[in-house]
Amino acid sequence: MSETFYIVPEEQHNSLVKAAYQHRGYNVSEADYAAKFSAYASRHGIRTHNALKALHLDHLFGSAAGGCMPGAGIEKISSRFAASEVWNANKKLGQATGYEAIYKCMQLADQYGIGMVSVDNAFHYLWGGGYVLEAASKGYIAYTNCTAALTEVVPFMGKYPTLGTNPHSWAFPTQEAIGFDIVIDWATSVVAMGRVQQFLREGLELPPNAAVDIDGNPTTDPAKVNALLPFGAHKGYGLSLINEIVGAFIGGSLPTIRSRGAKGSGDKHTPCFYFYVIHPEAMSGGAFAKGRNQSENVKTVIEDILGHGNENCLLPGQMEAEFKKRCESNGGLLFSEKEIEAFNEIATESGQSEWQLSSFAKAN
Numbered sequence: 001m002s003e004t005f006y007i008v009p010e011e012q013h014n015s016l017v018k019a020a021y022q023h024r025g026y027n028v029s030e031a032d033y034a035a036k037f038s039a040y041a042s043r044h045g046i047r048t049h050n051a052l053k054a055l056h057l058d059h060l061f062g063s064a065a066g067g068c069m070p071g072a073g074i075e076k077i078s079s080r081f082a083a084s085e086v087w088n089a090n091k092k093l094g095q096a097t098g099y100e101a102i103y104k105c106m107q108l109a110d111q112y113g114i115g116m117v118s119v120d121n122a123f124h125y126l127w128g129g130g131y132v133l134e135a136a137s138k139g140y141i142a143y144t145n146c147t148a149a150l151t152e153v154v155p156f157m158g159k160y161p162t163l164g165t166n167p168h169s170w171a172f173p174t175q176e177a178i179g180f181d182i183v184i185d186w187a188t189s190v191v192a193m194g195r196v197q198q199f200l201r202e203g204l205e206l207p208p209n210a211a212v213d214i215d216g217n218p219t220t221d222p223a224k225v226n227a228l229l230p231f232g233a234h235k236g237y238g239l240s241l242i243n244e245i246v247g248a249f250i251g252g253s254l255p256t257i258r259s260r261g262a263k264g265s266g267d268k269h270t271p272c273f274y275f276y277v278i279h280p281e282a283m284s285g286g287a288f289a290k291g292r293n294q295s296e297n298v299k300t301v302i303e304d305i306l307g308h309g310n311e312n313c314l315l316p317g318q319m320e321a322e323f324k325k326r327c328e329s330n331g332g333l334l335f336s337e338k339e340i341e342a343f344n345e346i347a348t349e350s351g352q353s354e355w356q357l358s359s360f361a362k363a364n
């Protein structure tokens with residue numbers, strides 16, 4: 001049986017999220033970015049990185065713990081490279097930093113064909129797919145990775161969690177070719193910790209071989225999860241390692257003390273971000289078969305991949321696009337009863353009116 005969702009008007013959702021962030025000291029611009037991003041994630045069915053996850057992270061490691069500084073300004077480091085920038089985010093809100101970085105990358109790509117922004121001293125930016133999809137919707141190819149807030153993943157053949165869930169996110173402007181933009185977005189663990197929290201909230205079990213308990217034994221009980229396992233064994237481990245090494249080149253410090261550890265030790269405790277945007281014209285060879293243009297060629301390649309009996313295969317981003325259509329047809333964002341209860345805890349904290357479940361229609 002499919003889960004029951006209730007339709008929450010986006011304006012009502014955004015009003016509460018903005019109020020919650022401003023209650024915690026964030027300025028109007030930061031609160032706007034946070035609400036925009038949370039709505040974008042929810043509209044695409046990303047329940048592991050919606051406003052509930054964002055505010056939970058802020059409480060644990062952000063404004064309440066000194067890991068994120070409301071109102072912080074971004075310092076742009078001088079560089080001799082025209083198509084790239086390096087920023088010191090000074091622990092600015094991750095969603096605000098992420099949006100500004102992807103916008104800058106698009107601007108650079110318009111001028112140079114490619115644009116790159118590396119961010120040091122950051123705070124968790126939530127769903128990387130949201131930023132690259134934003135770029136893809138405007139016609140760009142985009143990539144981002146980050147070092148996760150915490151080390152929660154055990155390396156392949158290891159015992160102790162020394163890696164983050166360390167996501168990679170790619171998006172491609174394929175709206176014209178196939179009706180939606182492809183987004184390839186994954187944590188390098190079998191499941192994200194946000195999924196563990198969601199399953200705990202919903203009373204569901206995890207898939208096998210996704211997590212271990214405090215003794216290092218496999219568990220499917222989200223309440224007993226102490227650490228996660230990389231997907232694909234050594235392959236997921238290698239992908240996760242990429243993020244840590246990229247972060248190290250930017251300026252990141254020891255993964256195991258990120259977002260925690262003794263303050264005042266002289267070391268750093270902040271994540272790093274990496275953004276990269278390509279203008280499609282900058283990589284076009286122009287020699288497309290049978291006189292096709294670039295978009296037609298992309299469509300033809302995808303059709304070949306999904307042909308030959310593969311017609312029922314899903315493309316990355318297809319489920320997100322379908323959930324977006326479902327939200328649009330229902331005229332709002334879709335949340336479960338448990339999620340609405342969690343939003344009401346936020347409303348109480350920030351002095352806002354609670355949402356009444358009976359006031360929301362059930363989604364089709």
